[in-house]
Amino acid sequence: MAEEINFLNSIEAAKVLGVNVSSIKRWTDSGKLECIQTAGGHRKFLMNHLVKFIEENDTSTKKAHIFPIENEADLEISFYVLRGDFDFLSSYLLRKARASERSAVLKVLSGLYLGHYALHTIYDELVTPVLRQIGTLWMNDELSIVEEHIAAQTIREAISRLQGIIRIPPRKSGTALFINLSSELHDIGLKMSENIMEVRGFNTYFSGQMTPFVKMEQMFDKIRPDRLYISSTFVFNRDSTQEEVNQLFTISRKYSTAVYVGGRGWDVLDYDHEVVVKRMYSFEETFES
Numbered sequence: 001m002a003e004e005i006n007f008l009n010s011i012e013a014a015k016v017l018g019v020n021v022s023s024i025k026r027w028t029d030s031g032k033l034e035c036i037q038t039a040g041g042h043r044k045f046l047m048n049h050l051v052k053f054i055e056e057n058d059t060s061t062k063k064a065h066i067f068p069i070e071n072e073a074d075l076e077i078s079f080y081v082l083r084g085d086f087d088f089l090s091s092y093l094l095r096k097a098r099a100s101e102r103s104a105v106l107k108v109l110s111g112l113y114l115g116h117y118a119l120h121t122i123y124d125e126l127v128t129p130v131l132r133q134i135g136t137l138w139m140n141d142e143l144s145i146v147e148e149h150i151a152a153q154t155i156r157e158a159i160s161r162l163q164g165i166i167r168i169p170p171r172k173s174g175t176a177l178f179i180n181l182s183s184e185l186h187d188i189g190l191k192m193s194e195n196i197m198e199v200r201g202f203n204t205y206f207s208g209q210m211t212p213f214v215k216m217e218q219m220f221d222k223i224r225p226d227r228l229y230i231s232s233t234f235v236f237n238r239d240s241t242q243e244e245v246n247q248l249f250t251i252s253r254k255y256s257t258a259v260y261v262g263g264r265g266w267d268v269l270d271y272d273h274e275v276v277v278k279r280m281y282s283f284e285e286t287f288e289s
C-alpha cells in the first residue's frame with residue numbers, strides 16, 4: 001500500500017514535470033528519464049526518478065512541480081517546496097494548521113519528503129518550530145486554547161497521513177515500543193520518532209498518550225521490544241512520575257530493552273540508569289542512534 005502511493009503514471013509524471021505525455025514517452029524511450037515498466041508495458045514513476053530528472057535537466061523542467069497541480073495555490077507551494085524555502089513554508093504551515101486545512105499541511109510535508117528531504121529534517125526544521133510557534137501564540141493570548149488544539153491536531157493528523165506515504169523497508173531490523181507516561185498528552189514528538197524508526201526498518205508499536213503502567217510487563221513479555229522510546233513533556237507530579245519511570249527502567253532491564261528518552265519533561269526527571277542509551281534533543285539524533 002505505502003509503496004503503491006509512491007508510483008505515478010505517465011499522466012501524473014507529465015503534470016509534475018509540467019510537460020505533455022508525449023515528452024514523457026520520448027524521454028523514457030531515450031533513457032533520459034528513468035521509469036519502471038510493468039508487465040503490461042505501462043510506465044510507472046517514483047518521485048525519485050522525477051527529482052533526478054529535474055536535477056539533471058534544468059532547461060526541460062522549468063515548469064516542474066513536486067506534486068500534481070490542481071490550483072493556483074498548489075502552484076505557489078510547489079515552487080517553495082522545490083526550493084526548500086523553510087521560512088516561507090513554516091508561515092504557510094502555521095496558517096493552514098490554524099485554518100484546519102489538513103490536506104494543505106500534508107501536501108507540504110509529502111512534497112518535501114518526495115522531493116528528497118529526510119523526515120528528520122522536515123520534523124526538526126519545519127514541524128517542530130511551527131508547533132513551538134503555536135505554543136507561543138497561545139501563551140501570548142493570540143490563540144485561544146481551542147484554536148491551539150485545532151492547529152496542533154491538524155499537524156498531528158497530517159503526520160499520521162504522511163505515514164501512509166513514507167517508504168518502509170520490508171525487512172525488519174528490530175522492534176520498538178513508543179509510549180508517553182501516564183499523565184502525558186503531548187504525543188506529536190513521539191509520533192514523529194515512530195515515523196523515523198519505521199523508515200529505519202523497525203517494527204513499531206505506538207501506544208502514545210497517557211499510556212497506563214498497568215500490565216506493562218505483559219506487553220514486554222508479548223512483544224519483547226529491542227527498544228523503548230519514552231516521551232515526556234509536561235510533568236504534573238514529579239514524584240509519582242519518577243516512580244513510574246523507575247518501574248519502566250526496571251522492566252526494561254529485565255527484558256534487555258534499550259531505552260531512549262526525549263522531550264523537555266526529562267529536564268526534571270532522573271534518567272541516569274544503565275538501560276538508558278540516550279536522551280534525544282532532535283529527530284536527526286533519533287534517526288542516527
Ligand code: B12
Binds near residue numbers: 139234
Ligand atoms: C501541541 C501542544 C499541546 C497539545 C498536545 C497535543 C498532542 N497530541 O501532542 C495539547 C493541547 C493537548 C496540550 C496540552 C497541554 N499543554 Co501543551 N503544548 C503544545 C505545544 C504547542 C506543542 C508541543 C509539541 O508537540 N511540540 C513539538 C515537539 C516535537 O517539540 P519539543 O517538545 O520542543 O521537543 C523537542 C525535543 O525535546 C525532542 N523530543 C520531544 N519529544 C520527543 C520524544 C522522543 C521519543 C524523541 C526521540 C525526541 C523528542 O524533539 C523535539 C525537537 O527538538 C507546546 C508548545 C511548545 N513550545 O512546544 C505546548 C506545551 C508543551 N504545553 C504546555 C502545557 C503547560 C500544557 C498543559 C498543561 C496546558 C493546560 N494547562 O492544560 C496541557 C498538558 C496536558 C498533559 N497532561 O500533558 C507547556 C509545557 C511547559 C512545561 N513543560 O512546563 C508548553 C511548552 C506551552 C507553553 N509554552 O507553556 N499541549
